[in-house]
Amino acid sequence: MQYFYKLSTKDFDQYTALITQRFSVHKMGTIQNNDKEYSSSTLSYGELPMEIILHIFRYLSAADMQIAGRTCQRWREATFNTEFTKRVLVRFSKLCLSDMLTPAKDYAKSEMPFRNFCFEEISFGPVQQAMSHIGSTAKEIIFDNVDIGVKQFCEIMRLLPNITSLKITHCSQLFMSGSFLENEPGLSFANIHHLSLSDNQYISDAILMRLTEMLESIYSLDLSGCHIAYHNAIQRRFYPNEGDILPCESILTFKFIIRILALHHEHIRCLNFSNTLIGAPALSALCELERGELHLHRLGLAKCRQLNAISLNLLLTSQTNLLVLDLSDTICVNDSCLDVIVKSVSSLQELNIAGCVNISNEGASLLNKLKNLKHLNVSRCDGIQSDGLTNGVAATLNVTLLILHMSHIQVCEEAIKVLAKNLPELRVLNLGYCVNGVTDESVQSIIQNLRWLRELSLESCFRITDAALTGINITQLVRAPNLRNSLDGIQSYSNLENRDCLNKSNQLFKISLRSKAEEEIVRDANRKKAMFEAYELNLIEECSTDGYNLKHLKGLKSLNLSSCNKISDVSLKYGIQFLELRHLSLSNCQQISLIGVQQMVKDCPSIEILDLSDCESINDKAIQIITKALTRLRILHISGCSQLTDHSLDAILVNCKNLQTLSIHRCPRICTDIEERLAEMTTLRNIKVDNTTNMDNACLLRLKKRLEC
Incomplete structure (x- = not known):
């Protein structure tokens, strides 16, 4: 994950001086360079x-860089720099890859030296030319749920001699026969140091041994989600004799995994056994490898429900060099485990304990001792509340922590204010479902203090209103003569000034016979009316904005406001204004309509992922504006938008040139055969329509047509 770091004054001055030295621009438009003058009205950025x-x-x-590379030849050459190409992942998804068909045919002509490639749900045809071209620069290869046999896999790997990282996931049929890599002369994996075989059902001891014997040294090994047998009784069934050294072709046992780790103990630094049945005996065996100098930097034990705290503490005590630790949804993790982590793994930089329900405030308070911690995930930790966070990572000013996920946590408003004040360098903040703590005032504190935020999630925080995102002073709107009739609705939502001034201007002794729920509905309706009237009458510019506007978070790239149903078009016009925004989620925001969408697409032109699901006010005109203005749109969710008709499909077909995923189920007014019509979109890979979770018919139709060509 890339973040926007501060450019120091010293660096800025150096580069400014360098530009000034090489290019001196005079008032008359003359450029002077090395005492030679050239008549020019503009300076070429090339x-x-x-x-x-x-x-x-x-x-x-990566997306911005590719577009910038189209500016001129010199900028295109800059994109060829290895520093940039190694950050890009080239993904081939849901198609037949063949030298005779696009995109493989077109890619073989490419000059860009990409290093990372992913083949997702691919059927391979003749690909010798394409793979030879890929193999000249490839360093990392990912095979994800591909349709490939052992023979073809080996032929492809022979064309990829320089790769250092190999990931094979959800490719069970590749290992089903048991003959994987058997009798394959001339095949070498000597350069591969990172091996991932996650989520494969038919891997056996024999297959794993054949594969690892080809590797000279393993730096990381990922076996998460594999069917590994840990119980001694099962291992004795397949290895009745203690001296058996021939690996079995029917089962994957931890006995042979330990043997592999022992062979590569000098180099291996990353292990991932997440989502497996690893238990206490297996951890004890890992601890014994400490004598062989096994020093891990990354360890994954997420969703390992067979562990106990004693064996886990023993392992953590032995691995003092850990930098990344994932214990999410591991029930045995408790306060004693955090105490061991703080004392033994003081250099830890990333900790994931999401879903560890046995951790309390006392354990969370210990996290303030991890001075190098940059990434923390405590989501769904029911035992952690406000005190655990304010006495933990936010006990004092913390300029190290960059990422904090704390969704589904019971925190109060004051705790979020303390977090915002003491964690000023946060780049990612997830407060989803923190209903009690996320209010207009706490969001204002976030905007005021966390100016470096790049990702903000306030999902289902339904208490926040437009005032939280815009900083608009509601009391000033009340004084506008045209809004007197909506005074009742605004009265209970004035968070920026003392509410007493509203009470004096209203009928203080008015008796209501409504229930609390009915009062809430009426107040909400009146508040909506007042904000819309202020918008239509253009009164917002005239009122003072004593608060802080969301647009002050200038580098925001991801914003999740799903189910914040009190957010209206006012926020879209006056708050959501980000040139770099990539991901925007407004699902189930019933007050979002064409009025706000028109302004939003102008202020946020870089949106690539947009979720407008269940926004019932979105109509065909809004979709037309969205698809025409957001040229980078890759993922669009418009499920449950009941006003949409076939005209929205027309707009998507005509305007969306980069769309890969479309979710359009529960739209009753769309009567067209969606799969047939969208089959013509060459970029589309995922379609979600009614009665299916992931409709691939369009992909199949498109694939059939290509094969017939």
């Missing part, structure tokens, strides 16, 4: 020094 261009590109995302 003439910038390459070091300046490379420095600028370091702040761009």
Whole structure:
């Protein structure tokens, strides 16, 4: 994950001086360089020094960099720099890959030296030319749920001699026969140091031994989600004699995994046994490898429900060099485990304990001793509340923590304010479902203090209103003569000034016979009316904004406001204004309509993922505007938008040139055969329509047509 880091004043001055030295622009438009004058009214950005261009590109995302590379030949050359190409993942998804068909045919002509490739749900045809071209630069290869046999896999791997990382996931049929890599002369995996075989059902001891024997050294091994036999009784069934050294072709046992780890103990630094049945005896065996100098930097034990705290503490005590630890949804993790982590693994930088329900405030308070912690996930930890966080990572000013996930946590408003004040360097903050603590005032505190945020999630925090995101002073709106009739609705939502001034201007002795729920509905309706009237009458510019506007988080790239149903078009016009915003979720925000969408697409032109599910006010005109203005749109969710008709499909077909995923179920007014119509979209890979979870018919139809060509 890339983050936007601060550019120091010293660096800025150096680059400014360098530009000034090479290009001196006079008022009359004359450019002076090395005492030679050239008549020119503008300065060409293509003439910038390459070091300046490379420095600028370091702040761009992969999508921005590809677009910038189309500006001129010099900028295109800058994108070829190895520093940038190694960050890009080239994904081939849901198609037949063949030298005779696009995109493999087109990619063989590419000059860009990409390093990372992913083949997802691919059927392979003749691919010798494409794979030879890929193999000249490839370093990392991912096979995810591909349709491939052992023979073809080996032929492809022979064309990839330089890869250092191999990931094979959800490819059970590749290992089903048991003859994987058997009698394959001339095949070498000597350069591979990172091996991942996650979520494969038919891996056996024999297959794993054949594969690892080809590797000279293993730095990381991922066997998460594999069917590993840990119980001694099962191992004795397949290895009745203690001296058996021939690996079995029917089962994958921890006995042979330990043997592999012992052979590569000098180099291995990353292990992942997440979502397996690993238990206390297996951890004890790992601890014994400490004598062989097994020093891990990354360890994954997520969803390992057979562990106990004693064996886990013993392992953590022995692995003092850990930098990344994933214990999410591991029930045995408790306060004693955190105490061991704090004392033994003081250099830890990333900790994931999401779903560890046995951790209390006392254990969470110990986290303030991890001075190097940059990434913390405590989501769904029912035992952690406000005190655990304010006495833990936010006990004092903490400028190290960059990422904090704390969704589904019972925290109060004051605790979130303390977090915002003491964690000023946060780049990612997830407060989803923190209903009690996320209010207008706490969101205002976040905007005020966390100016470096890049990702913010307030999912299902339904208490927040437009005032939280815009900083609009509600009491000033009350004084507007045209809004007197909506005074009741605003009265209970004035969070920026003393509410007493509202009480004095209203009927203080008015008796209501409504229930509390009915009062809430009426107040909400009146507040909506007042905000819409202020919007239509253009009164918002005239009122003072004593609070902080969300647009002050200038580098925000992801914003999740799903189910924040008090957010209206006012926020879209006056709060959501980000040039770098990539992901915006407004699902189940019933007050979002065409009015707000028109302004949002102008202020946020870089959106790639947009979720408008269950926004009942979204109509065909809004979809037309969205698809035409957001040229980078890759994922669009519009399920449950009951006003949409076939005209929305027309807009998507005509305007969306990069769309890969479309969710359009529960739209009753769309009568067209969606799969047949969208089959013509060459970029579309995932379609979600009614009565299916993931409709691939369009992909199959498109594939059939391509094969017939």
